[in-house]
Amino acid sequence: MNNYITTMNEIVNTAKAETRAINEEETAKFNELKGKVNSIKATIAMEEEARNYIMSPTEQQKKDNEMSVEERSFENYLRGDQRALDVGNNGGIIPQTIANQIIEKVKELSPIYSLSTIFNVGGDLVFPVYDDESSAIVANYVEDLTELNESTGKFTTVKLTNYIVGCLAKVSKSLINRQDFNLLSFVVNKVAQAIAEFMEKELITGTDKAQGLATIKTIREVAALDADSLIDVQLDVVQKYQGNAVWIMHSNCLRAIRKLKDADGNYLLNKDLTNGFGWSLLGRPVYFTESCPQDSIYYGDMSGLYVKLTKNVELQLLLEKFATQHAVGCVGYVEFDSKIVETQKLAALKIKGAKSKGQ
Missing domain, CATH: 3.90.1690 (phage-related protein like fold)
Structure with a gap:
């Protein structure tokens, strides 16, 4: 397949070097090679797909073992194996x-x-809860040189x-x-x-x-x-x-x-x-x-x-x-x-x- 691709690149590069369009003969040759490349790619794809469907016994066992060791042990335990x-x-x-x-x-x-x-x-777990009903921290306007009224929020806890x-x-x-x-x-x-x-x-x-x-x-x-x-x-x-x-x-x-x-x-x-x-x-x-x-x-x-x-x-x-x-x-x-x-x-x-x- 690599040889076909190399030949296709040579056809394009030759026309480019000679600053001309690809002629009919080159176009036909290019399309022929392109068809062969696509056929090879399709064959490779089908082989890969077939491998996904046909697994060796080892691969099948690995797939079965996708249920984790813990899960398998737990199921065995439920079936009466106390050592699981x-x-x-x-x-x-x-x-x-x-x-x-x-x-x-x-x-x-x-x-x-x-x-x-x-x-x-x-x-x-202990969570602090702010009680804003009986006492709340508030903001207000203040004048220069005047005391800011103190307000203290109370916290309770929930456990x-x-x-x-x-x-x-x-x-x-x-x-x-x-x-x-x-x-x-x-x-x-x-x-x-x-x-x-x-x-x-x-x-x-x-x-x-x-x-x-x-x-x-x-x-x-x-x-x-x-x-x-x-x-x-x-x-x-x-x-x-x-x-x-x-x-x-x-x-x-x-x-x-x-x-x-x-x-x-x-x-x-x-x-x-x-x-x-x-x-x-x-x-x-x-x-x-x-x-x-x-x-x-x-x-x-x-x-x-x-x-x-x-x-x-x-x-x-x-x-x-x-x-x-x-x-x-x-x-x-x-x-x-x-x-x-x-x-x-x-x-x-x-x-x-x-x-x-x-x-």
Whole structure:
């Protein structure tokens, strides 16, 4: 192929040196060589493509091993090989790659968690909170040689600690014994789903250990749900936090709002396919969940809610407990805590007379 290209260059350079156009004979020769070069290139491309489809046994094994050693060991552990993982006092420690998959799946399953400010670290976290309600630092005009009035801002702290959360997922032995079944994905999804459901409830209704939206300070109470009350609670959040604000409510509240209209007869709730749930209210996305109380609607920038969820997930297999069910239990443990740190980002609407429970 290189000889063909050299000859093509010679044809062009000869005509250029003689300051003339390429004649018909040279053009025909050039095109003939060009065709041969293109044919060779096409052949090389097809050979390369064929190599990608036909792999040697070694290459095939390497591809199979793209499931990391940790993932393979974890799957073997689930199938009953206790030596596959290091075993701690409370069970087998999940490899970091598996733990990351579980935590990312939790984030995917729980929109509220994904919208919050997340810290995937261990140990206690302490955040300073500036209290500008009782005392605030202010600026003002001053005259020469006059005293500047002193104002001192007060800081409080919010602490995120470690509360242990446990979840149980049962796996049928029939599934475990099937080599064509993606056991790793199944366990990751089941454990993540259990954690996500628990966390979502705590991030909304938690008031004891982990604290959620139920502890919002800015609360507006109304006798009945109407358009004006929704507008009022939206404006309880200052302008600079409106950009990332969302609505969170129970599905029954969404059903009631779906029927509300403005003075011109237009529905307040609009279709919005750009966000995950497909609805927008007063220009902001709407998320609904059965974990939310029916008498409460929450609005604001959810990043004001701080969540600490460690990535060190611990797993223990219960081989005998569910033997009569022909199943194996997988118990997972994580450390979790949450509190509202930036209170000014969030507001709540309480509807008197409505059911307080989510279900």
